[in-house]
Amino acid sequence: MRNLKELSNQDILVSPSLLAADFGRLAEEVKRIADAGADMLHLDVMDGIFVPNISFGIPVIASLRKISGLLFDTHLMIAHPARYAEAFAKAGADHLTFHLESGDPAEEVISAIRAAGCTVGISLKPATPAEAVFPYLDKVDMVLIMTVEPGFGGQKFMQDMMPKVRAVREEIRKRGLTVHVQVDGGIQEGNALLCRDSGSNILVAGTSVFRAPDAAEAIAGLKK
Numbered sequence: 001m002r003n004l005k006e007l008s009n010q011d012i013l014v015s016p017s018l019l020a021a022d023f024g025r026l027a028e029e030v031k032r033i034a035d036a037g038a039d040m041l042h043l044d045v046m047d048g049i050f051v052p053n054i055s056f057g058i059p060v061i062a063s064l065r066k067i068s069g070l071l072f073d074t075h076l077m078i079a080h081p082a083r084y085a086e087a088f089a090k091a092g093a094d095h096l097t098f099h100l101e102s103g104d105p106a107e108e109v110i111s112a113i114r115a116a117g118c119t120v121g122i123s124l125k126p127a128t129p130a131e132a133v134f135p136y137l138d139k140v141d142m143v144l145i146m147t148v149e150p151g152f153g154g155q156k157f158m159q160d161m162m163p164k165v166r167a168v169r170e171e172i173r174k175r176g177l178t179v180h181v182q183v184d185g186g187i188q189e190g191n192a193l194l195c196r197d198s199g200s201n202i203l204v205a206g207t208s209v210f211r212a213p214d215a216a217e218a219i220a221g222l223k224k
């Protein structure tokens with residue numbers, strides 16, 4: 001299943017973040033996580049400008065596309081996302097989430113991502129209020145609520161983001177839209193239920209899945 005539109009937002013989906021994988025064995029790590037039952041693969045792209053860290057980018061995604069059939073859920077933590085949408089799509093990204101705070105006008109980024117043939121997500125940093133994304137809800141497939149400051153894996157989950165998750169989910173429901181709500185940062189078995197109850201249906205998990213002794217168990221734990 002490579003299209004987010006075909007996945008129900010009634011089900012809980014897990015998107016393991018490759019950021020926590022062993023970068024010396026990326027292909028094996030992606031296969032391992034697919035076999036463990038991942039619904040999609042979360043790819044954290046960082047440019048050292050929008051966030052104070054640099055991860056990986058277009059060539060890595062293109063290489064992984066050759067060895068994996070997973071939906072590539074790409075999280076762009078970069079300045080100028082509109083400029084790069086086509087290149088990420090060509091590399092094999094299925095979905096592109098950009099940050100509302102990236103500096104590019106949101107309409108422009110959404111159009112560029114649609115033109116490139118990918119589904120669209122908008123992400124909000126912790127300080128950005130829920131209402132900021134409301135004008136775009138009918139134009140996107142996903143809203144990503146960050147539950148840590150973007151930039152690094154392995155940080156502590158911010159429980160105080162839950163009212164924002166609720167507010168976004170409630171607005172989506174009120175308008176009768178089918179939009180996925182994703183949470184990202186510090187997600188593990190102990191807070192997965194809270195995220196779900198708050199209205200999120202896609203859980204991103206890096207450390208708690210890739211670094212678990214048994215990834216299949218970790219994914220099952222997030223879903224149960």
Ligand code: DX5
Nearest residue numbers: 150151153154185186206207
């Ligand atoms: C943070 C990234 C997250 C991160 C999640 O900037 O967007 O996707 O990798 O990692 P964990 O689950 O370890 O917090």
Ligand code: ZN
Nearest residue numbers: 044075184204
């Ligand atoms: Zn992410």
